[in-house]
Structures are given as structure tokens and as C-alpha cells.
Amino acid sequence: MKEPEDLAEACRDWWRTGIIAMRPGEIRIRGYPIEQLVGRLSFAEMIWLMLRGELPEAGRARLLEAALVAAVDHGPQAPSIAIARMAVTCGVGINNAVASAVNVLGEVHGGAAEQAMELYARVEAETAAGRPLEEAVAAAVEGWRRERGRHLPGFGHRFHPVDPRAPSLLALVEEAAGEGIVEGRTVAVARAIEALLGSRSRRPVPLNIDGAV
Structure with missing residues (x-):
């Protein structure tokens, strides 16, 4: 039978991740203090850092930024967008509408x-x-x-x-x-x-x- 200290360490291991580390007064993303990233990285660069564990070269970050811009809402013809709009007409909140849209993403649509x-x-x-x-x-x-x-x-x-x-x-x-x-x-x-x-x-x-x- 494991000692209480071993069980506690096993629980901490279960929650550990290489993406983010948090302690009182401290947040690190992939090892970088959050205060060094705020105001320095673009949103696309932050996504790259979280997914790949490294800061992107400027040119690669621009490509990711361009892809994100191209992928914004492009009209009600897309099934997920149509579903979200229909959900809103039923009087539900934005959270419900977005959840309805996300639920249809898969191999046929979105994949x-x-x-x-x-x-x-x-x-x-x-x-x-x-x-x-x-x-x-x-x-x-x-x-x-x-x-x-x-x-x-x-x-x-x-x-x-x-x-x-x-x-x-x-x-x-x-x-x-x-x-x-x-x-x-x-x-x-x-x-x-x-x-x-x-x-x-x-x-x-x-x-x-x-x-x-």
C-alpha cells in the first residue's frame, strides 16, 4: 500500500502538464513567465508556443496569423454557422449557440x-x-x-x-x-x-x- 506522501505525489503528477505551470503569484507557459509574454507575443505566436513548445520565427508566425484570419466566419452557408444562428433564434444564450455549432464539427464538416x-x-x-x-x-x-x-x-x-x-x-x-x-x-x-x-x-x-x- 502506498504511503500518503506517495499518493499525494501521484495526484500532483496526474495534473502536471508541460504546457503550463502555476504557483501562487506565478504562471509559466512552456517555461516562459507569462509577464514576459504579455505585450510581446501576438495571439498566433502564443498558439504556436502552446502547441509546439517553442517560439516561432517571425515568418512562420505570419503564416499562422494569415491562416487564422482566413478561417473566420464566412457566412451562413457553413453548417456550424447556420446551426449557431438557428440556435440563437430559439432564444438560447451565446454559450448554447456555440456549443450547438461545435457539436457538428467532425470528419464531414470541419475535419x-x-x-x-x-x-x-x-x-x-x-x-x-x-x-x-x-x-x-x-x-x-x-x-x-x-x-x-x-x-x-x-x-x-x-x-x-x-x-x-x-x-x-x-x-x-x-x-x-x-x-x-x-x-x-x-x-x-x-x-x-x-x-x-x-x-x-x-x-x-x-x-x-x-x-x-
Whole structure:
């Protein structure tokens, strides 16, 4: 049987996290005193620090900031936004409305960016195995459609002929790649998938915000 001191330490361990440490009069985020961060970091830089455990380079922080700006409310066509607006008309408070919206986020709505990254990773795995980019894209797309259906996450939009957010984000990433801030491999993969889809369709199937983020 454990001693009371051991049990107390086990309880403290359960609540410990590498993200934040708090003591009376002291708050540290990833080891940095909060007073050194307030007024120094942007919100995007703070998110980066919390998620990755390090302060971002200025160029990377600008890219994250741009992605956050692009992802703000873009009209009632999005299911989660429509649900939140409908909830408010029922007389509930803002907390209830936001909770209603969050509850519909998943693979079908809200999860496309993660799925797009999975698709890109498949392409990169093919290129790492020695395949040229165009062949790697074709193999990854065919494999994805065979397993999950014809729709590819990150491409096409049911409302916009061209998602107006995606080109701006891609241009920023390509500029950052040219400056050596990021590698830019994922942009090349996304462009190659976009080209393949366009060559197989009567109309363009451009990258959307999920594929760009």
C-alpha cells in the first residue's frame, strides 16, 4: 500500500502538464513567465508556443496569423454557422449557440483540413519511395478514392467557383518558401493534385481553404 506522501505525489503528477505551470503569484507557459509574454507575443505566436513548445520565427508566425484570419466566419452557408444562428433564434444564450455549432464539427464538416494533410502525406510517402511527383499524386488520389470515395478533401467548393481565401494563403506560403522560411513541399503537392483533378474534369477543381490551411 502506498504511503500518503506517495499518493499525494501521484495526484500532483496526474495534473502536471508541460504546457503550463502555476504557483501562487506565478504562471509559466512552456517555461516562459507569462509577464514576459504579455505585450510581446501576438495571439498566433502564443498558439504556436502552446502547441509546439517553442517560439516561432517571425515568418512562420505570419503564416499562422494569415491562416487564422482566413478561417473566420464566412457566412451562413457553413453548417456550424447556420446551426449557431438557428440556435440563437430559439432564444438560447451565446454559450448554447456555440456549443450547438461545435457539436457538428467532425470528419464531414470541419475535419477536411486534417484529411487533406493525410492525402498530402500519402503523396509524400510515394515520392519518398522514388516516384516522380505526378505519378505519386495519381497513385495517392486513386488509392484515396478507392478507399473513401471520389470526393477529395481540400479541393472544390459547393458555393465558390474558386475559394477566394486559398490563393492568398498559397501565395504567402510560396513566398515564404522562396525566402527559406518553410520548405514548400506541401504546396507543390497541393498544386499537383489540383492540376491532376483539373485535367480529369470538364471544369477546374481548385484548392479550397481546407486544402490551403
